[in-house]
Amino acid sequence: MDFNELLTGSLQQALGPTAVVYCLAAIGLNIHFGYTGLLNFGQAGFMMVAGYAMVTMSTIWGQSLWLGVLVGVILTVILALMLGVPTLRLRADYLAIVTIAAAEIIRQVISAAKFSDDLGGQDGLTGFIKPFRKMNPFDEPVGIDGVVMWSPNDFWVMTVGWLLVVAACLITWLLMRSPWGRVLKSIREDEDAVRSLGKNVYAYKMQSLIIGGLFGALAGFVVALRSATVGPSFFATDVTFFAYTVLLIGGAARVLGPVAGAVIFWFLITVLDIAFGQMTAGADPIIPASIMDSTQASLMRLIFMGLGLMLLMIYRPQGIFGDRRELAIDGR
Amino acid sequence: MAIALRRGATATTALVLLGAVLAALLTVMAGSPAHAAETRCALVKPTDDDTIxxxxxxxxxxxxxxxxxxxxxxxxxxxxxxxxxxxxxxxxxxxxxxxxxxxxxxxxxxxxxxxxxxxxxxxxxxxxxxxxxxxxxxxxxxxxxxxxxxxxxKPSKFTEALQLMVGGLVFSVLLAMAALGLSMIFGTTGLTNFAHGELITFGALVAFFIDRLPGRIEVGGTEITVIVGVLGAFLVGGVFGWLNDTALWRPLRRRGTGLVAMMIVSIGLSLFLRNIYQYFAGAQTRNYSQYGAVEPWEIGDILLTPKELTVILLGVAVLVLTTSLLQFTRLGKATRAVADNPGLASATGINVERVIGTVWIGGAALAALAGALLGVTQGFDFQLGFRILLLVFAATVLGGLGTIWGAIVGAFVIGLFTELSTLFVDPEFKFVGALLLLIVILLIRPQGLLGKAQRIG
Amino acid sequence: MDAEQEVTGRTPGVDVEASRRALAGIEPTPGVAKPDPILVADSVTRTFGGLTAVDVAHLEVQRGVITALIGPNGAGKTTLFNLLTGFDRPDTGTWSFNGTSLGRKPAYKVARMGMVRTFQLTKVLSKLTVIENMRVGATAQRGESLLAAMVAPLWRSQEKANTDRADNLLERFLLAEKREDFAGSLSGGQRKLLEMARSLMTDPELVMLDEPMAGVNPALKQSLLGHVKSLRDEGRTVLFVEHDMDMVRDISDWVVVMAQGKVVAEGPPDTVMADPAVVDAYLGAHHDAELTFEEEEKILAEAEAEIQKEAQGHE
CATH class of the missing domain: 2.60.40.10 (Immunoglobulins)
Known part of the structure; x- marks a missing residue:
């Protein structure tokens, strides 16, 4: 086995643009779920609306990416309001089902053949990236020689992405140490108690949904910039589930939980992927093809991830950095 | 002890009865095989490959x-x-x-x-x-x-609507079977099971593997391999449900794991099982060796295949039987009592764990049956259940989470709406319509069509 | 014993003794008018399925005194609490607090008006510390608005003042030692205390306590009693639901009895406890006559039918 490739590839992913995407998505979910107790299973929908908004402003209307970002932010807020109004008065599991349904509605409508002239159908959209790449200050690969390297484009996305992560974490920290954050945490514990103390629980939940959704929108922007394209497959239901896994690995209701979670998650996933890939590759693979071929090897990381999510939730629900006494998820 | 035994016996009888009805109805399906006379118009078998x-x-x-x-x-x-x-x-x-x-x-x-x-x-x-x-x-x-x-x-809108109703009814009964299981499990344990879709796919897979076993099973010259497969899916599905509960959910309940945590565990389970399925069954769409192409009957302007009729009749029979069991047997009443208030039910001497175990067996068996029949009517792949999971959720929430009739009513609303909406909108938006309907109904009636409002405090 | 305790917040010039004296001359009949009512309810009804949980024709709660709400299980006491505080919506009826109608007012607005409740099953915020639980209770916090929240200087001084007030209350409710503990680690009685103390952070005019003594060990009971009395003595009105008759007799100035959703009696504690209607309400109308076998059968059959109906209503 080639351990060098294993390490290099894993580090590349663990700090790379994809980890940034899931980190931002998980920061949003942390606000929703970790602090407020809202089960938003439609984070992929927020990401998709924002990503497509930014791209289409450029591809359809010929506007700048900046305006696209602004439109994406506005549409995300509108989406949060639309989802929040019918569901935030309901029980937690209703919100879960409605948000997951809404994300699926968004995905099916955007990817519909009917709108493929404007939205690209299943193929998605490209041809917007130039202005972003023009701003790229890096013109050759960056990294530590012999350990890990990123292409200039990737490193540019990473730079912007990790800066966004820093900003998002700072905002989360500022909010969560304030009385506002205290109300959110109280709602997570018992919303009737908070209501009995004269707080407008509904309004706080709505604000939480919007703010967490906006962090999801940032993730959507980074998805588009990372791949130089947006397509429906980037925003499938599983994306939200992966983001939850990221959050739970790092620890919910911890400001830096999603950051640690994203890095660890992508490191492990890539290690598994490369390891099984190597073990099934070549003429005389370590694992015989009758047991596992290379297609099956690519499934192993998802199998392990499902198993990992279950075990994590059962044996260490507070995540790696969480405090069990202060754990967000328990007997309700 | 005596009561417990009797209750166990009732459950067994019920399951046997269900199986018998299943078998009887499935033979209807076998009764109308598609044999083509030489000059008669033949039907083409679907090709079993990745292309369309x-x-x-x-x-x-x-x-x-x-x-x-x-x-x-x-x-x-x-x-x-x-x-x-x-x-x-x-x-x-x-x-x-x-x-x-x-x-x-x-x-x-x-x-x-x-x-x-x-x-x-x-x-x-x-x-x-x-x-x-x-x-x-x-x-x-x-x-x-x-x-x-x-x-x-061009057929009139009315004819078109009737034709779509056929497909809608087939889908509705299958959805109802799956939704009933989900709803009963939710009702008794509070678990929102995101891995329910995998119970559905499991049924389709079991039937497929039975179908693929070498040799064919015949009774009196009629091949019944797929029928045996569907029955097998029902039974093995029940065992799988029992395994799910015994190996995972019961220990978690004992540990006092919270409902939200269990919901996330079920997401992990769904991911795990779905990829295991793909590992062993591949990613392509599969069809069974029989009933791939059946000659439809023409009733007026409407085409109805024997297998569609069988699925509808079988589905209705299964639903009637299940609801009667819940309504009239001791175990059924115990189930509803647990769904209503587990603490109280336990205090009145009902063995709550036994009830939950039975609900898991029954619910998973129904889901597996739905999956196998979905496989018969439209083919399947490893994502079959995952793809319709949201519609199953929509059906249960629409009718009222945890209520029996709600799940069935919800399934018929969703199933028929999905098909009939294609009269007015592009078929590619039919799922979108159903999910929008869910959101609209929650806005008007948060507890679902048949649910009761909660009391606070 | 509580005379020395600090009197905080809004003490709207209520002369407790005057209020109590004013009650003395009132005729003890259900729905009787009070000289200075803080809370007035008219024909409030609420049904669940076929069951009428609350059907209150008229009820007034006198300002500045302790009123007890008693009645057998299922009499509709907690439901009435829910209705009055906006946690549930009645089918019919009007009710007002300090002359302001509360119809369709959400729970949080009711609380902001100065009418704060506690819960039968104590609702502490388990994963927050005791002091954080207290701070949440403070009203009109600048730092609770989203934009100001990120700029600490805007709310820091107010937070400091709230914390001081919270510490005083914790001291008074004997919870100061637990200040930094998670609320989830407290005993049942301490939770009741914390909930009561937290509700005082909102500086309420009317405190509604739902079974403050339930699950509290006898040692703590006396101190809890003292706390409830101290609320009155600092000028607040108290309405509480309780089963413990000794407590009711000991501290309440007025008692309202509910049975099957209706107010069946009210009056001073001693008068009410001697009322045969109250004894009937608690023990059932048949309590003194031996049941014949037929009667027993009939009652059982009725109960069975009701359960059936209930079960059907659920599907």
């Missing part, structure tokens, strides 16, 4: 039974009018046109199949010379060109 094929047949309906019309040229065009493939009908009137490329490329597109009138035998008139089909599933598509006296060029 357009299958069709050209029949002269002036004869009874209709006879095949060979030697007719047929072409397939895409939306831009570009020709993608052609074929000529063979001796039995059938033709197969493979669409170039993989199935993914064709999803969501629509193609027009055109009949070359000049190649028709003299003195015959086609009722219709071109048909447009939308590719929504990665299944092969079947078109039929009846030849004869010119009929109405």
């Amino acid at each position: 094929s357009i299958l069709g047949r050209i029949c002269d309906r002036r004869e009874k039974p209709p006879v095949a019309v060979p030697g007719v040229r047929v072409t397939v065009e895409d939306e831009a009018g570009e020709e993608l493939g052609e074929a000529t009908s063979s001796e039995d009137g059938t033709f197969v046109i493979d669409l170039p490329g993989t199935s993914i490329e064709h999803l969501g597109k629509s193609y027009t199949v055109v009949l070359d009138e000049s190649t028709l035998p003299e003195g015959t008139k086609p009722e219709i010379t071109s048909r447009t089909i939308d590719i929504n599933l990665d299944n092969d598509q079947t078109v039929i060109f009846p030849i004869g006296d010119a009929g109405p060029a």
